[in-house]
Amino acid sequence: MKISIERGTLLKAVAQAQSVVERRNTIPILANVLIEAEGEHVSFRATDLDIEVVDRTLAQVERAGATTVSAVTLHEIVRKLPDGALVQLTEEAASGRLTVEAGRSNFSLATLPKEDFPVMASSEYTANFSAPAPALRRLFDKSKFAISTEETRYYLNGVYLHVAQGADGKVLRAVATDGHRLARIDTDLPPGAEEMPGVIVPRKTVGELRKLLEDDEAEIVVSVSETKVRFATPEITLTSKVIDGTFPDYTRVIPAGNTRRLEVDAGEFAQAVDRVATVSSERSRAVKLALDEDRLVLSVNAPDSGAAEEELAVAYSDERLEIGFNAKYLLEIASQVDRENAVFLFNSAGDPTLMREGNDESAVYVVMPMRV
Structure with a gap:
């Protein structure tokens, strides 16, 4: 096998391959990428027996063939080559090694037989x-x-x-x-x-x-x-x-009867949660939300490290409510909102809370409260 391929194209293909292979495995061939060159294309195949990825790309194929080589090593080599370099991969059947050449750089890598490489059985897709x-x-x-x-x-x-x-x-x-x-x-x-x-x-x-x-x-x-x-x-x-x-x-578990409606600027809310959670203990990460007429007070009280409080202007017109959440969960959900406003729908302090983006029903999130 002998092929020439542009460094950027090769890097993209082997980056995909090396992220699939398992770093620690008992089957040496699973650490390798299968390189197959034929016609005007070269394909790079990697698997961990649960996932298989095949990247097929154009290349100058001087001599068709196939071999397997360490995906991580090849990726590291290609990553360190200069931008725009033309990389030549040559497999010498006699020595059983793959030569990687680019400019004045020359590497010789050990290979394993392509016949040992497991190919995922094709399935009848319904x-x-x-x-x-x-x-x-x-x-x-x-x-x-x-x-x-x-x-x-x-x-x-x-x-x-x-x-x-x-x-x-x-x-x-x-x-x-x-x-x-x-x-x-x-x-x-x-x-x-x-x-x-x-x-x-x-x-x-x-x-x-x-x-x-x-x-x-x-x-x-x-x-x-x-x-x-x-x-x-x-x-x-x-x-x-x-x-x-x-x-x-x-x-x-998706509540249907939550009627207490809070509308808040998603970005401001996420930043406020992040700020007050700075003093919360790593274990509980609890943040309390106190809701009253058009105002929301976020607070954290951690006896070991301190306390924090921040008030936000919000749209809320139901009866007073105090409810606690894991700060990390609130942040992750708030960060999903692409629009300006997040809408939270509450029932009581012990029931799951629903969150969505404005009136959009195509993305719905549920978070369980915690005692604070």
Whole structure:
């Protein structure tokens, strides 16, 4: 195999590959990226047996072939090469090594046989559809903060992507929760997605997927089966196993009868929470909200470190209410608001609170209160 490729193009491909491979694994081949050159294209494939990413790009292929080399080492080399350099990758079958040349730099890397590289079995996908990258990015970006990190409740370690009934018909919905907070985000249902099975997309896959969704102009081809999900652009294909488990009935925890309405500038609110939480103890991170006629007082009282208080002018006309929250949860939810105003709907100090952006029902958040 012998190819020449521009350093920027190569860096993008190996960066994607090295982020998928597991740093610590007992199977040496899983630390490698499979490089396959044929025709005018070269593809870079990496896997951790749960996720597989393939980046296919144009290159000058002088001699077709395939080999595997350490993804992290190759990434580090390419990262340190000068901008604009033309990189030549040559595999010498006799020595079993891959030579990386750019200008006066020359590296020789150990390889492993391409036959040992595990390729993820292709699945029969029951639903195939296309969706604009910004719509998918919004679904995952706004919900991923609520993914649980508790391994015991593994079925909460991802984003539940499914078709649901919205206010005006069926929608494509992403839901994530860790039991303390919940995010439910809707977007228009793409044609062809009607029969899609509901799948739980794992946390690591959601992180990797973000790189595919950067381009606002891109159309992402999504394929879904009971066991796998695939996201593809013309250059990159990301295939992932889905979490084998049943996502709980999240509709039961979304309150429907909360009538006490608070409207507040989302940016001002987030900054105020951040300021008063500075003195809260690391363990509880509790912030108290005291609501009265058109005013909100945020306060923290931590006997060990001190106290803080800040008042905000808000729109609130219901009876007085005092309620406490984890500051981190409030900040994460407030930071999701793209519009100016956040609307909080309360019931009582012990009931879940609902938050949305103005009157927009397509992004709904729930946060559980805590005693303060």
